[in-house]
Amino acid sequence: MRDWEFVTQVKKPAFWQRLLPLPWELWPTEARLLLTLIGFWSIAGLVILGSASWWVASREMGDGAYYIKRQLIWLTASWTLFYLVISTHLKNWLRIAGPIVLLGGFLVGATLLIGSTVNGASRWLILGPLQIQPSELIKPFVILQAANLFAHWKRITSDQRIFWLGIFLTLILLILKQPNLSTAALTGILLWLIALGAGVRLSSLLITAITGGLLGAASILINEYQRLRVISFLDPWQDPQGNGYQLIQSLLAIGSGGWFGEGFGLSTQKLQYLPIQSTDFIYAVFAEEFGFIGSLLVLIFLMLFSFLGLRVALRCKGNQSKLVAIGCTTLLVGQSFLNIGVASGVMPTTGLPLPMVSYGGNSLLSSLVTAGLLIRCSLESTGVLEGVRPHKVT
Amino acid sequence: MSLPKNHRSRVTGRKKRRVIPFEPVYPCRLKSVFAILFLGLFTLMGRMAWLQILQAPTLQARARASQTQKTQPLGTRRSIVDRRGRLIAIDEERFRLWAHPRYFNFPGDNPAFIREPVEVARKLSKILDFSIDELVARLGDRPSGVKLVEGLDAQIALDIKQLGISGLDLEPYPQRIYPQGALFANVVGFLNQERVPQAGLEQSLNDQLIRKEKARILRRGADGTPLPDDLPLGVFDRDNLRLHLTMDARLQELSVKALATEVRKWDAKKGVAIVMDVTNGELLALASTPTYDPNRYWKFSPALFREWSVQDLFEPGSTFKPINLALALQEGVINPLGQVEDTGSLNIGGWSIYNHNRLANGVIDFSKVLQVSSNVGMVKAMRNLKPSSYWDWLHRLGVDVRPDTDLPGAVPGQLKSKEEFVSKPIELATASYGQGFSLTPLKLAQLHALIANGGHLVKPHITRGLFAGDELIPASTAGDYRLLRTEVTQTVLNWMESVVEQGSGVGVYTPGYRIAGKTGTAQKAVNGRYKPGAKICSFVANLPADNPKYVVLVVVDEPKGDHAYGSTVAVPVAKKIIDGLLVLQKIPPHRNETQASAS
Numbered sequence: 001m002r003d004w005e006f007v008t009q010v011k012k013p014a015f016w017q018r019l020l021p022l023p024w025e026l027w028p029t030e031a032r033l034l035l036t037l038i039g040f041w042s043i044a045g046l047v048i049l050g051s052a053s054w055w056v057a058s059r060e061m062g063d064g065a066y067y068i069k070r071q072l073i074w075l076t077a078s079w080t081l082f083y084l085v086i087s088t089h090l091k092n093w094l095r096i097a098g099p100i101v102l103l104g105g106f107l108v109g110a111t112l113l114i115g116s117t118v119n120g121a122s123r124w125l126i127l128g129p130l131q132i133q134p135s136e137l138i139k140p141f142v143i144l145q146a147a148n149l150f151a152h153w154k155r156i157t158s159d160q161r162i163f164w165l166g167i168f169l170t171l172i173l174l175i176l177k178q179p180n181l182s183t184a185a186l187t188g189i190l191l192w193l194i195a196l197g198a199g200v201r202l203s204s205l206l207i208t209a210i211t212g213g214l215l216g217a218a219s220i221l222i223n224e225y226q227r228l229r230v231i232s233f234l235d236p237w238q239d240p241q242g243n244g245y246q247l248i249q250s251l252l253a254i255g256s257g258g259w260f261g262e263g264f265g266l267s268t269q270k271l272q273y274l275p276i277q278s279t280d281f282i283y284a285v286f287a288e289e290f291g292f293i294g295s296l297l298v299l300i301f302l303m304l305f306s307f308l309g310l311r312v313a314l315r316c317k318g319n320q321s322k323l324v325a326i327g328c329t330t331l332l333v334g335q336s337f338l339n340i341g342v343a344s345g346v347m348p349t350t351g352l353p354l355p356m357v358s359y360g361g362n363s364l365l366s367s368l369v370t371a372g373l374l375i376r377c378s379l380e381s382t383g384v385l386e387g388v389r390p391h392k393v394t
Numbered sequence: 395m396s397l398p399k400n401h402r403s404r405v406t407g408r409k410k411r412r413v414i415p416f417e418p419v420y421p422c423r424l425k426s427v428f429a430i431l432f433l434g435l436f437t438l439m440g441r442m443a444w445l446q447i448l449q450a451p452t453l454q455a456r457a458r459a460s461q462t463q464k465t466q467p468l469g470t471r472r473s474i475v476d477r478r479g480r481l482i483a484i485d486e487e488r489f490r491l492w493a494h495p496r497y498f499n500f501p502g503d504n505p506a507f508i509r510e511p512v513e514v515a516r517k518l519s520k521i522l523d524f525s526i527d528e529l530v531a532r533l534g535d536r537p538s539g540v541k542l543v544e545g546l547d548a549q550i551a552l553d554i555k556q557l558g559i560s561g562l563d564l565e566p567y568p569q570r571i572y573p574q575g576a577l578f579a580n581v582v583g584f585l586n587q588e589r590v591p592q593a594g595l596e597q598s599l600n601d602q603l604i605r606k607e608k609a610r611i612l613r614r615g616a617d618g619t620p621l622p623d624d625l626p627l628g629v630f631d632r633d634n635l636r637l638h639l640t641m642d643a644r645l646q647e648l649s650v651k652a653l654a655t656e657v658r659k660w661d662a663k664k665g666v667a668i669v670m671d672v673t674n675g676e677l678l679a680l681a682s683t684p685t686y687d688p689n690r691y692w693k694f695s696p697a698l699f700r701e702w703s704v705q706d707l708f709e710p711g712s713t714f715k716p717i718n719l720a721l722a723l724q725e726g727v728i729n730p731l732g733q734v735e736d737t738g739s740l741n742i743g744g745w746s747i748y749n750h751n752r753l754a755n756g757v758i759d760f761s762k763v764l765q766v767s768s769n770v771g772m773v774k775a776m777r778n779l780k781p782s783s784y785w786d787w788l789h790r791l792g793v794d795v796r797p798d799t800d801l802p803g804a805v806p807g808q809l810k811s812k813e814e815f816v817s818k819p820i821e822l823a824t825a826s827y828g829q830g831f832s833l834t835p836l837k838l839a840q841l842h843a844l845i846a847n848g849g850h851l852v853k854p855h856i857t858r859g860l861f862a863g864d865e866l867i868p869a870s871t872a873g874d875y876r877l878l879r880t881e882v883t884q885t886v887l888n889w890m891e892s893v894v895e896q897g898s899g900v901g902v903y904t905p906g907y908r909i910a911g912k913t914g915t916a917q918k919a920v921n922g923r924y925k926p927g928a929k930i931c932s933f934v935a936n937l938p939a940d941n942p943k944y945v946v947l948v949v950v951d952e953p954k955g956d957h958a959y960g961s962t963v964a965v966p967v968a969k970k971i972i973d974g975l976l977v978l979q980k981i982p983p984h985r986n987e988t989q990a991s992a993s
Contacts, residue, residue, distance in 0.1 A: 307432075344441045
């Protein structure tokens with residue numbers, strides 16, 4: 001109760017402060033910084049999306065602001081969810097994570113049967129006006145459930161381990177079957193990194209990594225579309241009009257940026273040279289407009305973000321919240337890394353959105369929930385919130 | 395650290411398991427995850443430096459190469475219009491259809507699917523005038539770059555475009571069309587298949603007719619939208635200048651018809667009719683026959699592609715007599731009221747000179763000389779003029795000089811050298827009735843314009859220049875190069891008027907109008923010798939005689955038949971042209987007989 005008294009002393013009963021789960025003065029520096037960074041990230045993302053999508057939107061939709069308007073709606077929804085996340089005990093999220101992963105896996109399976117197919121991949125479930133992408137929305141819950149699983153890896157029974165690892169594997173295979181190699185790979189890498197952070201034996205991790213690598217290789221060999229992408233990634237100039245086209249246009253955009261870029265809004269490659277320029281290749285537009293300086297700032301931003309994420313993880317009190325924090329950091333930064341890697345040709349072309357920048361509501365919801373979990377971890381690390389206290393056994 | 399209880403229950407729930415101590419997550423493991431992320435981002439930094447600094451020039455050059463498009467000018471030409479703005483030559487946009495069978499794909503198809511040539515041919519045959527088999531045969535088995543059809547007009551091209559078939563490419567190109575057909579071929583000329591001008595104004599004014607189009611280097615979006623970036627000034631400008639002619643399409647048509655009828659009737663080799671504005675030298679009609687259709691030039695002999703009325707010389711004969719009389723009057727060697735005795739024949743330096751009918755006309759005045767076209771009378775009139783002075787006058791009139799004209803290929807006439815002309819009396823004698831020297835029909839028209847306009851040598855021309863849009867150009871004004879006195883030319887005009895009233899030119903007599911004229915039936919010289927039986931019949935008219943505005947000249951080369959004279963061959967053509975001219979130019983009839991001369 002001493003904590004509580006302390007809080008009442010300091011608290012200034014301003015309206016917006018009462019809405020916060022923790023008084024602003026008590027927010028750890030990491031949490032404040034992270035909140036600022038995430039706010040900046042989502043606003044900058046909207047601005048970049050505006051530039052990348054305006055031309056195509058005005059051509060194809062008759063309204064240049066078409067995508068921004070929709071993204072703004074999604075952004076509002078996402079920030080609402082973000083608020084919900086930072087106001088809710090991590091414990092509760094951890095509790096519902098398991099069932100949601102199971103449900104999510106079921107829905108991913110459903111996309112294979114009744115999903116809507118875009119570009120040869122069925123990733124979406126149409127729900128009235130909404131397009132749901134279960135593989136995207138499930139990601140924060142995969143982190144939570146992974147944290148549940150790996151937090152006390154050495155102390156849980158092997159049937160529990162096998163059950164959940166099996167579930168994760170099934171999930172990855174289902175996503176792979178959509179086919180969505182990138183999300184499958186991201187999910188796999190995410191789980192692996194959480195396991196690494198959790199302290200799972202290195203030999204097991206190595207074996208898993210090798211198995212995963214073989215799995216990926218097998219997938220690439222079996223699916224022609226993936227094989228072609230890998231080949232075109234290795235030498236895009238071999239087939240500049242065909243399989244290499246996307247990557248070449250992206251490289252041309254990034255290269256055109258030079259040191260200082262063409263200036264905001266002045267990318268030429270976004271004028272329908274670059275395909276899917278408002279989602280998968282949005283980074284290329286950014287790089288053309290802001291140049292190497294812009295690219296550097298983005299990467300430094302991501303480094304800062306991961307550093308803060310690490311700080312949060314280190315400061316967290318529980319194993320689970322540590323893992324949730326490092327998992328969330330890994331998801332946001334790792335997905336950004338993969339997206340930029342694809343655009344700049346260090347990785348085979350796969351369709352992965354750039355968090356909070358690419359157009360798409362599912363990705364935005366997922367990203368802000370993830371960011372919210374990270375901040376919640378940071379808030380709980382103060383020990384001021386209730387969640388710190390030991391509770392009754394689940 | 396904390397929360398050991400949380401899992402104790404689960405562990406204690408198992409019976410055989412020993413208690414595994416709680417193990418916190420090691421910070422070093424978390425740091426290693428961070429290290430991996432950091433390393434990944436660091437790699438990307440390197441990659442960005444590689445792409446955006448080291449590779450930037452190469453990539454940027456490649457990007458610019460695909461983004462910029464250099465548009466070569468199509469080489470369109472300006473239109474040519476007549477004095478009333480009627481189109482004589484125009485560039486129309488035509489399309490060439492190229493086929494690339496390896497890209498054949500219908501809208502809605504799977505992009506990877508390739509249609510058979512026969513399927514494309516089936517769709518095309520509904521639009522084009524070709525059967526499916528023909529089209530398939532043309533497509534052959536070449537994978538791309540098949541030139542399928544040429545000369546498609548814009549509507550058909552649009553129909554093809556709307557089929558939306560990939561693998562079909564429409565290439566626009568300009569095609570020169572001459573809406574008036576053969577009417578202006580002799581002066582305008584034509585372009586060949588490669589659009590190289592081959593004759594006429596198209597050739598001589600090629601520099602003015604070519605549109606000055608710049609090659610444009612444009613940055614474009616992938617859908618073709620031009621970007622307003624680094625655009626040089628005026629690349630989208632397209633002038634609408636048109637070359638305006640002085641000619642009148644209706645008068646030209648009428649002249650061509652009248653001339654062609656008569657040339658056919660007399661089985662003549664060729665004929666020309668010229669209508670010139672005497673005040674400024676504008677040609678209203680320059681009809682020539684035979685001629686050709688510039689739209690199908692390949693069906694005609696290349697010999698037709700030159701306009702003989704400005705490029706071929708002929709001995710004018712009696713149509714030159716009024717000009718000679720004007721020179722004699724100007725020099726004062728004859729009296730306007732003077733008379734000569736026509737004895738029917740004369741002997742000059744051993745050469746006999748006869749009238750055309752070898753009959754003597756007795757003592758006659760100069761109007762009679764022109765009316766009966768007396769050769770002997772002319773020789774006697776001109777005999778008083780010093781040969782050197784006569785030669786100087788012929789030279790001053792520009793008989794042996796290339797006329798200042800924009801008509802392509804105009805040539806100077808031929809005159810004996812001054813020495814020869816002065817030393818041999820026969821030269822002066824023959825020159826006095828228009829033989830022994832030669833000039834072009836155009837030059838003759840110019841000299842008669844000089845009589846008609848009071849002594850000015852005008853510049854015969856057919857173009858008014860390049861002007862924008864639909865505006866019509868006012869006529870140019872007369873030159874100020876006066877050679878003869880007005881009294882002289884007026885006297886000659888009066889004499890010529892009598893030719894129409896009671897002489898050989900009576901065939902053009904038009905009630906209510908005063909017309910001055912002179913016929914000519916010249917012997918035709920070929921390679922310096924007179925060709926037996928070959929005549930050149932001509933007629934020249936100035937009208938209205940009281941204040942001449944137009945000169946009409948008709949020359950017919952080698953009409954066959956005993957009755958082929960200027961009065962029988964050339965006068966009927968002139969009559970039709972004059973009738974048309976009076977209507978088209980709205981020349982009012984003359985009413986007041988007592989009116990004195992003007993100008």
